[in-house]
Amino acid sequence: MRILRFVGRRLLQLIPVLLGVVVLTFLLVRVLPGDPIRSILGPNATEADAEAARVRFGLDQPIWKQFLDYLGGLVTGDFGTSIQSGASVTGEMALRLGPTLELVVIAVTIAVLLAIWLGIWSARRADRFGDHSVRIFALFGNSIPEFWLGLVLILVGYAALGWFPAPSGRVDPDTDLTPLTGADLIDALLTGNGPAIGSAAAHLVLPVLTLVIGVLAPLLRSVRASALEVLRSEAYAAAAAHGLPERTLLRGYLRRATLVRLPSLAALVFGTALGSTVLVEYVFSWQGFGQWALRGLLYRDYPVVQASVLIIAFAYVLVFLIADVVHAWLDPRVKI
Amino acid sequence: MPSETSTREQAVTMLDIQDLSVVIHRPGRQVAALSNVSFSVAPGEVVGLVGESGGGKSMVARAIVGMLPSGSHATGRVGFDGADVLRMDAADLAAHRGRGAAICFQNPRGALSPTRTVGRQLIDRLVTHQEMTGERARETAKELFESVGIRNPARRLEAYPHELSGGMAQRVMISLATGCAPGLLIADEPTTGLDVTLTREILRQFRHAADTDGRGVLLISHDLASIAEVCDRVVVLYAGTVVETGPAAKVLREPAHPYTRALLRSVPDVGGGRVVATAGGMPLMTAAPHDCPFAPRCAHAGDDCRSTRPETTALEPGWSLACFHPQQAPLAEATSGEPTKADTRIGDVVLKIEDAHVVYRSRFGSGGHHALRGVSLELKTGETLGVVGESGCGKSTLAKLIMGLVEPSEGSVEVAGKSVKKQSRAERTRAQMVFQDPIGSLSPRRTVGDSIAEPLRAAKVSTAERAKKTEAALARMELDGSILTRLPHELSGGQAQRIGIARALVGQPDLIVFDEPTSALDVTVQAQILDVIADVAADAGHGSVFISHDLATVRGFADRVVVLYLGRVVEEGPVDEVFDRPKHPYTRALLGSAPRLGETRTAAVQLVKDLDEADAATGCALAARCPFVTDTCRSQEQTLQSYGESRAACWRVPELPALIEKS
Structure with a gap:
């Protein structure tokens, strides 16, 4: 009950945060140098053509009028019309968000589970060979640029070994997958399309691996550090001095106490991963949200930039809310 | 009261420590934590291990459960039921810990895992050491909680450690240790930080464990006077060596070793005896001593003390000490000098x-x-x-x-x-304040001189004047001027507290x-x-x-x-x-619980609950805990009324002596 009230309160707080984001991005994209109309019309367009285009996208209106129109649209779920494509931003975004979320959620989930397991394993062997190799491996993964790592994985996994499909999309078009959410693996599961499940999963392996290796290090370090802290704590020593068996110690006294600090870091990593998938998407021709937002920004496509910033902000706030609830659930000392 | 135990010498000993020495090697230094320590604990016996911090008490406890710090080298023998803990392999140690010897840790709040309910923690011990399962373990846990004086045990089983008060956490800690069904129960400073009314109650739990379950109990404390009452024998440690071992009553009343005497005289007595301070502090040993480690602080030390280490010799059966000059006069005489309270002029x-x-x-x-x-x-x-x-x-x-x-x-x-x-x-x-934590109350980045002059700076005193006044305050604390440039972490607790007092005094x-x-x-x-x-x-x-x-x-x-x-x-x-003539039942309970040197105390008034369980409703605040409560107490707010020279907020004061007689 307390948790529900806490969630409700936090969701209410979401309103002013998002409102602030809306105002800020709306103003900032307009302050940026560059003109969206010029960039889509090309060098040969006349002044009259440009003027006509401006009228068509409502850019001839005073700023406050544009803002009110935009806000009015938002309330009804309309993010505006893309200047580049002339299509509805809402529709484009729905198509792009699914694949990226699928990628990031799977990657971060795997990274968190792996970090918990490896971090505790490593802390229990602190300063021994296994511990050192795990840490060096994590640091190594953290230091490699993601696009390069992606390329290497393609070279090895596709070109040399041939285990995984070419980096040419998210699912084999021959499988006739009916798109529902945009996340292909989920669509395939929902429609029970057997060949599509296999194809989507195979396409996911390499990009997910790239992201996992990229974000594992900070999570792993954090888990290892707090596991070490717990192992050296008086409470753990007391449990050990009372002769409790290893298994009970690990499950009851080490694991939960270690995980207490992880949720907020995991939320941060999730947010970063969401923003930084652009390069991974590019390398793997993953027609996703990151690429779409990047192109919008390059062409000064105001509605697209506004919508993508808003979505990223929304995702951040939501993920941190989840992290806080998980934290409160893990740590009985936290009051919410 | 503890039974006379000199006859217990022949009984089977459970813990038998022989000539135990522990040297800890750390990069750049070496500490001789224990040097040739020998003593024993029999089943059903409560032994007190007494001494100041740095004396090696905790090291003994760690040696008994085989958890010496890394880099330590132990020689000698820690015999436990015939086996030697120092030479046990991993499997034997795992069986020994908990079932053989279980520690009640100092600071129970920190020693309870924060993310597991205390009930689960207790059940873990029951499952491991008493092979219980499910419902039966839960029932036993409830009974154990009840037996250590936790009310509402079923509800407390679900509590997390941070929801418990200090006294409650200590009770839980005791139940965890007894839940292992150990042969030997070790309590490391179990009453530090607890109120007097609780201290007695907690100590009684250990006596109870020895008497009813036949466990051996090793009670570690710095306060000889307060634990002596429940102990059969006491072992006094100084700088890692055993200086005196003997029956608790004897050692408490007629301590023979000068250190034991110093220890006892340092504790103020509620009866009004004045403390006698012993100068200096405990030395940090780098190797087993070749002289008497207490000699530099001892008033009776001769040349023999400074050149050879005294052998442990028996004074009487069951009472031995390591000293060339054992003292015999009863301690009470030495402290009988009436405190001369200076007649100070009472002013504004x-x-x-x-x-x-x-x-x-x-x-x-x-x-x-x-x-x-x-x-x-x-x-x-x-x-x-x-x-x-x-x-x-x-x-x-x-x-x-x-x-x-x-x-x-x-x-x-x-x-x-x-x-x-x-x-x-x-x-x-x-207005100036002297704080509880001497080192923590000094800014870690300021020199001692800076800290002392702090109030003067606030009062805008000139630099030259500041230096003069700081010097004077320092001189009054009998500290050397060289200490002015030091930082708090370089000070001992005693020095830091002198600095704290100097800081309070400096601005008059x-x-x-x-x-x-x-x-x-x-x-x-x-x-x-x-x-x-x-x-x-x-x-x-x-x-x-x-x-x-x-x-x-x-x-x-x-x-x-x-x-x-x-x-x-x-x-x-x-x-x-x-x-001397307390009026209020609460004052009577407090005073009755305070330890008195060499006396058997009988608390006239026993409060019926712990403080944290008493909710302040209307009426007298003590109503929930007072044994003499009536309906009037519960409904009427009590205000201070004069009774003789003092005032008390209780309407039953005149009847109390009769009521106490009756109970």
Whole structure:
């Protein structure tokens, strides 16, 4: 009950945060140098053509009028019309968000589970060979640029070994997958399309691996550090001095106490991963949200930039809310 | 009372430590933590292991469960039921820990896992060591909680450690250790930080474990006087060596080793005996000593003490010590010198508190914690006011109130005739405070000289004048000028507290508040600091407020004493009157629980619950815990009334002696 009230309160707080984001991005994209109309019309367009285009996208209106129109649209779920494509931003975004979320959620989930397991394993062997190799491996993964790592994985996994499909999309078009959410693996599961499940999963392996290796290090370090802290704590020593068996110690006294600090870091990593998938998407021709937002920004496509910033902000706030609830659930000392 | 145990020598011993030495090697240094320690514990016997910090008490405990710190090298033998703990392999050690010997850790809050309910933690032990499962383990856990005095055990099983009070956490810790069904129960400083009323109760639990379950109990403490009552024998450690071993009653009344005598004399006695300080501190051994380690501090030391280490010799069967010059005079004689309380001139009023209430508001408006409920006090220069009570009674809030760190929600506080609220920065320096944590209360990045001059800087005293005054304050604390450039982490606890007192004194304030100034210090150091404070408090120039949960320290030098309970003054009066002829049932209970040297104490009044279980409803605040409660007490608020020289907030005072007789 307390948790529900806490969630409700936090969701209410979401309103002013998002409102602030809306105002800020709306103003900032307009302050940026560059003109969206010029960039889509090309060098040969006349002044009259440009003027006509401006009228068509409502850019001839005073700023406050544009803002009110935009806000009015938002309330009804309309993010505006893309200047580049002339299509509805809402529709484009729905198509792009699914694949990226699928990628990031799977990657971060795997990274968190792996970090918990490896971090505790490593802390229990602190300063021994296994511990050192795990840490060096994590640091190594953290230091490699993601696009390069992606390329290497393609070279090895596709070109040399041939285990995984070419980096040419998210699912084999021959499988006739009916798109529902945009996340292909989920669509395939929902429609029970057997060949599509296999194809989507195979396409996911390499990009997910790239992201996992990229974000594992900070999570792993954090888990290892707090596991070490717990192992050296008086409470753990007391449990050990009372002769409790290893298994009970690990499950009851080490694991939960270690995980207490992880949720907020995991939320941060999730947010970063969401923003930084652009390069991974590019390398793997993953027609996703990151690429779409990047192109919008390059062409000064105001509605697209506004919508993508808003979505990223929304995702951040939501993920941190989840992290806080998980934290409160893990740590009985936290009051919410 | 412990039974006479000199006949127990022949009984089977469970723990038998022979010639145990532990040397810890650390990069760049080496510490001889224990040197040739030998003693034993039999089943059903309670043995006290006594000494100051650094004496090696905890190291003994760790050696017994085979958890010596890394880098340590142990020689000798830690015999346990025939096996040697030092030579056990991993499997034997796992079986030995818990089932063989289980430790009750010092600081139970920290030793309980914060993310697991205490019930689960207890059931883990039951499952591991008593092969119980499911429902049966739960039932047993409930019974164990009940047996250590936890009310409402079913509900407490679901509690997390942070939801427990200090006393409750200690009870849980004891139940965890006994839940392992150990042959030997080791308690590491089980009563440090607990109130007197609770200390007795907790110690009784250990005696109970020995008497009813036949466990051996090793009770580790720095306070010989308070544990002696439940112990059969005591072992006194100094600098990693055993200096005296003997029956508890004998060692307590006629200690033979000069260190044991120093230890006992350093503890102030609630009966009014004055402490005798022993100069110096415990040395840090780098190798097993070749002389008597206590010789530099010993009044009886001769050349033999400084050149050879005394062998442990038997004085009587079961009583042995390592000393060339055993003392025989009973201890009481040495302390019988009546405290000569200087007749100080009582002057102007420096502190006046009228009907002060303090409420700590909770974060979201409604409710809050009522820390002080209508306290009125007056203090004149040259006077010392003692404030006593259990933790949570509002002592520290009172200190903060006087210093202007919290504002009264009702009532007024005046220091030197001026309301604390309206004081300027310079005027604030007229009241000074000496804190509980000596090192923590000094800024870690400031030199000692800077720290001492702090109040002077606030009062805008010139640099030259500052240096002169700092020097004078330092001289009064008998500290060398070279200490001025040092930083707090380079100081010992005793030195740091002298600095704290010097800082309070330097600006010649009107009022000094001592907030538990000695509770974080070692026993012999505590005696030295109490000496200093007694001297400072006797100054005619300022008034002093001395706050302590330890009644005996207050008795030493306070003129008047107030007893606080749940934010109210329940009794006040001249110190001898309150201590010798207490009126209020609460004061009687407090005094009855305080340890007295060489006496068997019988508490006339036993409170029926722990403080945290007593909810303050209407009527007398003590109603929930008072054994003499009537319906009148529950419905009527009690106010202070005069009874002889002192005042108490209880309407049944005249009937109490008769009531106590009856019970």
